[in-house]
Amino acid sequence: MSGVVTLTPAPVLDRTYLVRSLAHGKVNRSYEVHEYMSGKGLNVARTLHVARVPVAGVLPIGRDDEHLLFRTPYPHILRIVPVLGRIRVNTAIVEDGGRTTNVNQSAIPISTADWQRVVDLTIEQLVETDADWMVVSGTHPFDSDTGEYLDMTQLFERTREAGVRVALDTSGVPLERLTRSGLVNLIKPNADELANLVGRNLHTVGDALEAGRELNALGVEVALVSLGADGALAITAEEAYWGAAVAPQLVNTTGAGDATLAGFLADSIADEPRPSGALPRLDLQHALATAVSWGALAVSLPTTLITSIADAPTPIVEIPDAKRELLETTHLVVG
Numbered sequence: 037m038s039g040v041v042t043l044t045p046a047p048v049l050d051r052t053y054l055v056r057s058l059a060h061g062k063v064n065r066s067y068e069v070h071e072y073m074s075g076k077g078l079n080v081a082r083t084l085h086v087a088r089v090p091v092a093g094v095l096p097i098g099r100d101d102e103h104l105l106f107r108t109p110y111p112h113i114l115r116i117v118p119v120l121g122r123i124r125v126n127t128a129i130v131e132d133g134g135r136t137t138n139v140n141q142s143a144i145p146i147s148t149a150d151w152q153r154v155v156d157l158t159i160e161q162l163v164e165t166d167a168d169w170m171v172v173s174g175t176h177p178f179d180s181d182t183g184e185y186l187d188m189t190q191l192f193e194r195t196r197e198a199g200v201r202v203a204l205d206t207s208g209v210p211l212e213r214l215t216r217s218g219l220v221n222l223i224k225p226n227a228d229e230l231a232n233l234v235g236r237n238l239h240t241v242g243d244a245l246e247a248g249r250e251l252n253a254l255g256v257e258v259a260l261v262s263l264g265a266d267g268a269l270a271i272t273a274e275e276a277y278w279g280a281a282v283a284p285q286l287v288n289t290t291g292a293g294d295a296t297l298a299g300f301l302a303d304s305i306a307d308e309p310r311p312s313g314a315l316p317r318l319d320l321q322h323a324l325a326t327a328v329s330w331g332a333l334a335v336s337l338p339t340t341l342i343t344s345i346a347d348a349p350t351p352i353v354e355i356p357d358a359k360r361e362l363l364e365t366t367h368l369v370v371g
Contacts, residue, residue, distance in 0.1 A: 051125065074340055079294035090165050092165050094114075094115045096119040134335070148182065170200050173297070232368055240360060257272060299326035300324065302323075
């Protein structure tokens with residue numbers, strides 16, 4: 037089986053507090069606390085590892101924080117580049133019923149030289165794992181030498197030259213720029229991010245489908261769109277499917293998108309040798325089924341850690357109903 041390499045440009049120490057309810061401006065008592073290394077790419081890597089997909093998770097980590105690696109699940113799948121600075125901390129407060137309040141620290145800048153080391157290690161891992169996918173997932177830090185977002189161009193070009201697909205899950209300016217770069221095979225926006233990419237609000241499944249096709253025309257092979265309560269879409273220039281799965285319970289929505297992406301990738305890699313330079317065929321329908329199943333499983337768990345996929349709920353995948361109205365209104369970012 038071929039593998040997947042994930043890159044988390046801005047890893048994080050996640051602290052999750054479980055509370056019965058949250059009283060703003062008051063002292064709150066947590067009945068349970070979880071703390072571990074995290075980040076969107078790392079979440080994807082760990083879930084793939086649990087599913088027995090060969091995976092390596094690349095991440096830059098502050099030299100003063102390497103001790104945290106001994107407190108994170110499956111440290112053997114990690115590939116570390118020590119860099120200057122301390123790891124950022126994200127705090128989630130999860131109430132009974134699933135309402136989640138997040139306070140996320142901004143990404144720590146990375147120097148040009150350190151970023152080059154991250155890029156080189158990622159490319160090495162593509163060869164070592166015989167990867168079909170390279171995933172860049174999560175917040176993009178600034179380059180401390182230039183003041184600009186880290187430049188992904190060399191990484192993406194070298195990945196595609198190696199015959200490996202590029203998957204991107206981020207937001208804001210990096211998502212806007214890289215979606216139009218012609219270097220990305222898959223993006224995983226939510227409904228708001230998709231609306232902002234095309235510059236208009238989405239009201240129906242058909243609106244989302246049309247927006248996804250606009251991204252296909254820009255060179256994005258697959259638009260994997262999370263629609264929250266409205267399920268998900270997988271869209272290519274030739275075909276499209278809608279999928280959903282019912283979660284056993286709603287506990288914590290943080291990390292559901294990472295599980296969704298992991299599920300799609302797990303069913304989008306070659307299980308037998310392929311000709312050099314040839315990309316494996318995508319079974320869009322089957323990949324989306326696994327994606328929504330794992331995403332539904334994720335929201336039933338208190339943290340982003342998935343330890344087994346055995347109880348993932350049964351998915352429904354069908355041709356999209358273009359006229360179906362979306363339950364959740366999208367919001368454009370102005371300015």
